[in-house]
Amino acid sequence: MSEQTTAPAQPRVSAKAMTFTESVIRDMTRLALAHGAVNLAQGFPDFACPPELKEAAKAAIDADVNQYAITWGAAEFRAAVAAKVGRTYPGWSVDPDTEICVTCGSTEAMIATMLALVDPGDEVIMFEPFYENYGPDTILSGARPRLVRLHAPDWSIDPAELRAAFSDRTRAIVLNTPHNPTGKVLRRDELELVAELCQRHDALVFTDEIYEHIHYLGPGGHIPPATVPGLEDRTVTINALSKTYAVTGWRVGWTIAPPAYTSAIRKVHDFLTVGAAAPLQAGGVAAMGLPPAYYDGLAEQYRARRDLLCAALTDTGFTFRQPDGAYYVMCDTRAIDPGGDDVALARRLVTEIGVATVPGSSFFADPADGRHIIRFGFPKKLSTLQAAADRLARLGRPAADG
Numbered sequence: 290m291s292e293q294t295t296a297p298a299q300p301r302v303s304a305k306a307m308t309f310t311e312s313v314i315r316d317m318t319r320l321a322l323a324h325g326a327v328n329l330a331q332g333f334p335d336f337a338c339p340p341e342l343k344e345a346a347k348a349a350i351d352a353d354v355n356q357y358a359i360t361w362g363a364a365e366f367r368a369a370v371a372a373k374v375g376r377t378y379p380g381w382s383v384d385p386d387t388e389i390c391v392t393c394g395s396t397e398a399m400i401a402t403m404l405a406l407v408d409p410g411d412e413v414i415m416f417e418p419f420y421e422n423y424g425p426d427t428i429l430s431g432a433r434p435r436l437v438r439l440h441a442p443d444w445s446i447d448p449a450e451l452r453a454a455f456s457d458r459t460r461a462i463v464l465n466t467p468h469n470p471t472g473k474v475l476r477r478d479e480l481e482l483v484a485e486l487c488q489r490h491d492a493l494v495f496t497d498e499i500y501e502h503i504h505y506l507g508p509g510g511h512i513p514p515a516t517v518p519g520l521e522d523r524t525v526t527i528n529a530l531s532k533t534y535a536v537t538g539w540r541v542g543w544t545i546a547p548p549a550y551t552s553a554i555r556k557v558h559d560f561l562t563v564g565a566a567a568p569l570q571a572g573g574v575a576a577m578g579l580p581p582a583y584y585d586g587l588a589e590q591y592r593a594r595r596d597l598l599c600a601a602l603t604d605t606g607f608t609f610r611q612p613d614g615a616y617y618v619m620c621d622t623r624a625i626d627p628g629g630d631d632v633a634l635a636r637r638l639v640t641e642i643g644v645a646t647v648p649g650s651s652f653f654a655d656p657a658d659g660r661h662i663i664r665f666g667f668p669k670k671l672s673t674l675q676a677a678a679d680r681l682a683r684l685g686r687p688a689a690d691g
């Protein structure tokens with residue numbers, strides 16, 4: 290008697306989980322580690338955070354601040370965030386008791402916001418190329434992403450395309466300024482157009498401002514959408530300690546929104562994570578207390594990093610628009626990879642050259658739109674960036690013995 294064999298059943302996972310793939314960026318980080326490559330893929334700093342943050346977090350642990358904080362954030366930290374916002378943007382007043390929810394990084398802030406404020410069937414507008422989390426966040430909320438293109442080379446918005454994307458189904462638009470991956474910083478006239486459209490269609494703005502202090506435009510270069518007339522009462526501002534203070538591993542972020550939206554976000558946040566790490570919120574109080582000179586120094590250091598990397602990329606033959614903000618360069622690869630296989634080029638850069646990047650297709654719904662693009666990140670020490678530059682100089686040159 291022959292035994293019947295049946296193929297093992299695929300374990301069932303949710304339909305939602307099937308609609309998106311694992312993060313390509315973290316995948317590149319794993320590949321970079323395996324090949325000893327300089328990791329210019331994932332956006333985390335390789336330099337130390339300010340000592341004030343470490344001291345405050347260590348002191349909090351020693352003082353036994355080791356139990357749950359209030360779920361929507363320790364009172365002292367919320368007060369410090371509100372005070373820092375008021376100092377940075379005079380006229381913007383935030384009530385720490387009713388308008389802030391502290392989260393596990395801006396990643397949780399965005400998904401908690403969507404789950405709290407968006408319903409199945411709603412549309413959420415977002416710009417493409419996009420930071421890879423927004424699409425899955427929208428899908429997990431049961432809503433539909435509606436994409437609007439930022440046009441290369443200057444990543445401009447076509448006002449007619451933006452107008453056409455808004456409809457009665459629009460619940461919200463996701464903004465990210467300064468923008469990952471393009472380095473675009475939204476101008477006042479662009480934000481005014483968003484305000485006009487959101488008012489007309491009664492839509493909200495979810496704005497990810499994690500690169501708020503990393504831009505190259507000088508004072509006043511970054512305009513928080515929540516300060517634009519018409520958007521004050523319809524904006525959820527999302528931010529975190531991660532990038533401004535070089536503590537991406539701490540996972541401390543927050544939302545700022547009118548009280549009714551904040552209470553919905555707080556409820557969702559409570560069931561998602563209960564709260565962000567209590568002693569690290571004490572570190573956050575120290576961060577909020579840093580003087581203006583810290584932010585000036587941060588921008589200056591990032592400018593030097595940007596200039597070093599951009600010079601190396603130009604020498605290598607990539608073309609790109611120098612970023613106005615954030616810490617990424619989106620490169621057109623046509624001169625180096627005329628065939629346009631971004632994933633193969635990114636793999637080759639890791640395995641043969643020793644530099645990890647992100648293939649452009651990760652930032653587009655249709656991978657074909659990113660096939661002539663790769664993204665380099667520069668939140669690194671100048672010595673790290675110089676090592677990457679030295680390796681990139683080998684790209685396209687025949688081997689010395691060859």
Ligand SMILES: Cc1ncc(COP(=O)(O)O)c(C=O)c1O
Pocket residue numbers: 332393394395396397420465469497499528529530531537540541542
């Ligand atoms: C635009 C943007 N938002 C959010 C994040 C993640 O932030 P967090 O570490 O605070 O969750 C990143 C990280 O690269 C980012 O680029």
